[in-house]
Amino acid sequence: MTHASDKWESAILVALMAAIVLFTIITAQRGRKYFIRRIxxxxxxxxxxxxxxxxxxxxxxxxxxxxxxxxxxxxxxxxxxxxxxxxxxxxxxxxxxxxxxxxxxxxxxxxxxxxxxxxxxxxxxxxxxxxxxxxxxxxxxxxxxxxxxxxxxxxxxxxxxxxxxxxxxxxxxxxxxxxxxxxxxxxxxxxxxxxxxxxxxxxxxxxxxxxxREPTLLGSLVGQDYCKILVLLVILIGVVGISIPALGKNWWFVQWFTLK
CATH class of the missing domain: 3.40.50 (Rossmann fold)
Incomplete structure (x- = not known):
């Protein structure tokens, strides 16, 4: 059985999410003002x-x-x-x-x-x-x-x-x-x-x-939201792709995230 940690495709996705979080933290620390809705x-x-x-x-x-x-x-x-x-x-x-x-x-x-x-x-x-x-x-x-x-x-x-x-x-x-x-x-x-x-x-x-209003907290929070959007997009693309007969389970994008 192949685990997600054994697939380089999953490692790329994890690395991308880590990069997004680090980017938003660094930009927040450098003065960028991120919006958070009032609760x-x-x-x-x-x-x-x-x-x-x-x-x-x-x-x-x-x-x-x-x-x-x-x-x-x-x-x-x-x-x-x-x-x-x-x-x-x-x-x-x-x-x-x-x-x-x-x-x-x-x-x-x-x-x-x-x-x-x-x-x-x-x-x-x-x-x-x-x-x-x-x-x-x-x-x-x-x-x-x-x-x-x-x-x-x-x-x-x-x-x-x-x-x-x-x-x-x-x-x-x-x-x-x-x-x-x-x-x-x-x-x-x-x-x-x-x-x-x-x-x-x-x-x-x-x-x-x-x-x-601590920049590290703000940047981390916004970065995690971006990562959630990324994961939702991956899921949406996968669902749409696997639903199209011409693509199906053999589509390379679906195979990327399929555990065998």
Missing amino acids: PGLNAIDEAVGRATEMGRPLLMVPGLSGLGVVGLQALTIFSYIIKAAAKFGNKLIMPTADSALYTVAEEVVRDSYAAAGRPEDYDPSSVYFLSDRQFAFASGVAGTIFRERVAASFLFGDFFAESLIFAEAGQQVGAIQVAGTPSTTQLPFFIASCDYTIIGDEYYAASAYIS
Whole structure:
């Protein structure tokens, strides 16, 4: 049996996609402005911060059960934007974490965000804390915090599992405006049903790239979209080609991507 990795044609396609991503990253780093459409959930961030300011109640940011990985770091990128917006108005922030490594990084992110907003003296070390690495102990602790503090806005970004609905229901009961985002498809239905705004799937990564405007993230995101278009074109050409009797399975283009 021949695997895709054994076919030089597939290797060419992979190399082409890598070149596309590298090209968009380099051009973004050199100043090219790539467009990313505005996501409705991002518009709600400023609205939620403003509401918390008016009500004089804190903001809650939960990175779920994320560890120090891609999903967790993306969540911290989004939280950094929220913190900078909240720091301007002196909002109280609460960020419980379930991973000790992520907690350490989150402390630095919060401190740096206050400094970037020009309010380093407002940073409260107790606003970021490690709660528990046990799923439902963490869920119970966060739910208790929501009820005790009566948060005005709840931001749920990261990896979530069965505890997702516990957080969202608690936020609903205290009247918090809730914005959630996760790449976990199994939890999206619960967030969509119980949160005001939900960032779905790939929008999670696009959101952090848009907010941070970091050239490497922007270039990588756009490059991956170009690669998706390329793969779709290959599939479309293959389907059309194999459907034409004069070409069929023996057409060289189809043979390129056929495993034997």
